[in-house]
Amino acid sequence: MSEVYAARRARLRERCYAAGSASALVSRRVNVRYLAGVAPRDAVLLLGREEDLLLCGAPLTGRDAEAHLDEALRVHPLPGAGGDTAVAAADLAAAQGADSLAVEEHHLTVARHRAIRSVAPRLLLADLDRSVEQLRLVKDEEEISCMRVGAEIADQALGELLESILVGRTERHLALELERRLIDHGADGPAFATSVATGPNAGRRGHHPTDRRVEEGDFLSVCLGATYRGYRCEIGRTFVIGTSPADWQIELYDLVFAAQRAGRQALLPGTAYRDVDRAGRQMLDSAGYTEGLPPLMGHGIGLEIDEDPQLAPAAMGKLDACVPVTVEPGVHLPGRGGVRIDDTLVVRPEADGGPELLTITTKELLAL
């Protein structure tokens, strides 16, 4: 695996050279992890002229020490506790004779940036910008297989919940039980705070579970995800409780289902981000649901639960193959509840069968 990280660093180095910087300082933790395989707290990565260094506040221990098998990356623990690793990295870059250093201005604070300037006043500080985030956009098959395992875990946890008695249980307890099941099935942990929403809460994006209990006739919407080896996935489903859904429930469900399908079908290399959004949005729009629509129909997913690209009306750019995204339209009717359907998929060319669905739990309207 260590060659993977070295290759990622080589790609970043090329970008830096092209932009005129011989050295780069990566401070965002998720970016450090992507490039180094490990990311101890407060560690930063220096891509130097002579070598790559991982600067840590303390020597690697436990899982990090086991995971670090990368001989091309030297670990450099700071001698004293409490030192700033970014400042130490800039100091080292200057000592190695670098004349410029690209830093992550979207992450580094003004105070740290000033401390770097004062320790290495002759170093020209450039902006690395979101270069690492851009590298992270297209995933390799190893990354995608981690996401596939995470999606299987989430599907299992959800499937088991559906086999249990739901009426009378609170949103909070159902959410906790789902998170326990994620861990039982081997997840590192939940990918985000599990959302369980019943009755009038159903269909609300990011609803925080309350003490409301599941009742007959409710919509029940659930959104959960597993983290597996650092990679996240997301699945959302809506069910009805009781024997027969009401007409308005069936109608609303069918509409959101159709919008979500349209979004999924648009996931092909070369499709503009905004066109994926539009595919789903215009279906909801033309059914009269213009108010309260989510600001986006989906987003990239990987080491972070919400990363580039945004599938939103004003987004610029086009999908590439091997970009995992969510498609998650929803409609919420105040006081009545609503429907959200959410999948994680990987963009694949039509020749390879089109978009690969990672979260395979059925999207039929189940009456539980």
Added chain:
Amino acid sequence: MSEVYAARRARLRERCYAAGSASALVSRRVNVRYLAGVAPRDAVLLLGREEDLLLCGAPLTGRDAEAHLDEALRVHPLPGAGGDTAVAAADLAAAQGADSLAVEEHHLTVARHRAIRSVAPRLLLADLDRSVEQLRLVKDEEEISCMRVGAEIADQALGELLESILVGRTERHLALELERRLIDHGADGPAFATSVATGPNAGRRGHHPTDRRVEEGDFLSVCLGATYRGYRCEIGRTFVIGTSPADWQIELYDLVFAAQRAGRQALLPGTAYRDVDRAGRQMLDSAGYTEGLPPLMGHGIGLEIDEDPQLAPAAMGKLDACVPVTVEPGVHLPGRGGVRIDDTLVVRPEADGGPELLTITTKELLAL
């Protein structure tokens, strides 16, 4: 409650005036919450010349809308989605005629700072520094009572666990069960990732629970905390599994207990932070445990699990009354395990009975 937040903002405003800034921009989320009572994602607080504004990406909903009863603080949702609230705040400050604006340079990124400069080029940007963190150090009785409830919840969760069968269960399952019990007893959630460490892992600070099972003869150390109305607490205890602890276990336990007691007894107004650290540290030191000691004996606690002050060898400053802190010495012997004992207390003057212990679970060495 809304007067509480207005009074906090008034204190911050005084500090700003004294430092020469008529306006301040608070962007750190926990600081926004402290000053406004609510902190929607990406919201910032502008203390302006004319009025205080909470700038949000979207109108307040759900719990935030219910919690916001503060008439002295106007909520200002940005018109378009995706706008930067900090940039919009600077724009407003300039429009209100401010000539300087103090910002949180330890939180604001270089990129956001630059965007602020470019939208309001005539505004002099000063550094608010950690002014809000300093205001947060001394807690009022309302804050302390939230922490007291949180500590009761953590004590209950821990007490119930001790009544159950432990041998054969994994660290991960015990940690999950503790977190479930925290929620059952009314916590918003865990205050941090619950740590359960058995056998050779016991006594390691911040140990991530593994699949190791509890065995006869083990040390078992547990560290957990509840969040209640945003306020956090922390408790850590070490037990032995089986009928009779070994001599080395009793000896080590007694030593850590004595060090922790010395640290607790030092918690009086006017004591230097470093002297609290020294009180515990020198006891471990003189018993020969110089290696592998934690870098600090405790820290402040409140809206964050780890906030000012640090009770560490090089810390500057003295304790005030009504500052909640942890006291948490520990010794870990590689390959054998160790002991940590951790309490949350509030500094109180001797006339009021001295330090108030919030986490009251017994610190006798229990054999379970």
